[in-house]
Amino acid sequence: MITVVGTGTGAPLPDDVLAGASLVVGGRRHLDAVRLPDRAEQVVLGPLAPALDTIAEYTDQELPVVVLASGDPGFFGIVRALSERFGAGLLDVRPGVSSVAMAFARIGVPWDDAVVVSAHGRKLRTAVNACRALPKVAVLTGPGAGPGELGAALGGGRVLVVASALGDPRHERVERVTPAEAAARDWGAAVSVVLCLDEARVLGALRTVAGAPARPTRWALAESDFTHRDSMITKFEVRALALARLGPRLGDLVWDVGAGSGSVAVECVRLGAAVVAVEKTSDGVERIHANARAHGVDVHVVHGSAPQALSGLADDPDAVFVGGGGRELPAVVTACARRARRTVVVAMAALDRVPAAREALTAAGFGCEGVLLQSSRLAPLPGDVTRLAATNPVFLLWGDRSPASGEGVAL
Structure with a gap:
């Protein structure tokens, strides 16, 4: 039997757990915090594979093994690896309080509507983008992915709550800092979890389902759901296919480059992605902000003209929608395609610009497909009859990066 015990967040270790253990496995701080049986072998967790091999030697002989872990070992913890290797039936799991639960408890905030992202042994970009898009995120940190790195990548607009040494009465600290303040400090190795909060929305609405927000029940919203100028907005028929190809x-x-009203940007955030909207006009920037507020989402807006404004964006996008560009469209598509990790979608009203946009995509290693979208909407006529009102045709091109190109496709 393998007994897995969650420790380190204030819960005392049950007296009977270590008695009779032939092997005790855990991090250095977990092992130092308990009194081990005199004859028990101990393994300090580092690389996981050798520890699992040692555990296998003992279980093959039906000798009792104890594994000490932090908090709830079934929550982004070692229970997954142990269950995969030895089977769930061999495990006796005794969870402690997770660091996420304890951190939220320390600040008196409910966390049923929080999204939890692990950056331990994983790339930080997923955590950063979740923090940008959502009002309440808990980030499980690791070497090279701590509060400093998170703060440096995140920028403003959020508060970080850094919880260190949770459950240790002598060393526990829970500190509220700005991302810039987090980036300027060396936090050491005692950080348990980082909470990233939009404090204006930290309580949120009453939820029925915990965790990530439910996907919206509708997308490709009507143009009337957005503030726009003289119908200068991506029509919902075009937006529906663009969203399907972007896959936010x-x-x-x-x-969202040449964002105009920001309708595509807003819809992408509603579907879970973080979004940067690039818009050259001042009134367009204001409209994007207004539409984001109206839909209760965060859109980071950059006031500038593409392609020049794109060089100031530090993080490469997973997907790009190009909805404007004029005569600069080929250069804009080229700049976007060079940096997009997965997909570029381009909407154009002018037939003359299609070949150049297509060439820009294929030259950057993307496949390219496209359609001409032309719809006719039902419209009322006097006499209680209906006609078909044609919308302006729009060309939609999209390209997906070929894995063979060797560019950044890994998450």
């Missing part, structure tokens, strides 16, 4: 999801970063 939690942890993604999407650029």
Whole structure:
């Protein structure tokens, strides 16, 4: 039997757990915090594979093994690896309080509507983009992915709550800092979890389902759901296909270039992605902000003209929607395609610009497909009859990066 015990967040270790253990496995701080049986071998957790091999030697002989872990070992913890290797039936799991639960408890905030992202042994970008898009995120940190790195990548607009040494009465600290303050400090190795909060929305609405927000029940919203100028907005028929090809999801970063009203940007955030909207006009920037507020989402807006403004964006996007560009469209598509990790979608009203946009995509290693979208909407006529009102045709091109190109496709 393998007994897995969650420790380190204030819960005392049950007296009977270590008695009779032939092997005790855990981190250095977990092992130092308990009194081990005299004859028990101990393994300090580092690389997981050798520890699992040692555990296998003892279980093959039916000798009792104890594994000490932090908090709830079934929550982004070692229970997954142990269950995969030895089977759930061999495990006796005794969870402690997770660091996430304890951190939220320390600040008196409910966390049923929080999204939890692990950056331990994983790339930080998924956590960063979740923090940009959502009002309440808990980030499980690791070497190279701590509060400093998170703060440096995140920028403003959020508060970070850094919880260190949770459950240790002598060393526990829970500190509220700005991302810039987090980036300027060396936090050491005692950080348990980082909470990233939009304090204006930290309580949120009453939820029925915990965790990530439910996907919206509708997308490709009507133009009337957005403030726009003289019908200068991506029509919902075009937006529906563009969203399908962009595939925005939690942890993604999407650029909306030539954003206009920001309808595509807003919809991408509603579907879970973080979004940067690039818009050259001042009144357009204001409209994007207004539409984001109206839909209760965060859109980071950059006031500038593409392609020049794109060079100031530090993080490469997963997907890009290009809805404007004029004569600069080929250069804009080229700049976007060079940096997009997965997909570029381009909407154009002018037939003359299609070949150059297509060439820009294929030259950057993307496949390219496209359609001409032309719809006719039902419209009332006097006499209680209906006609078909044609919308302006729009060309939609999209390209997906070929894995063979070797560019950044890994999450």
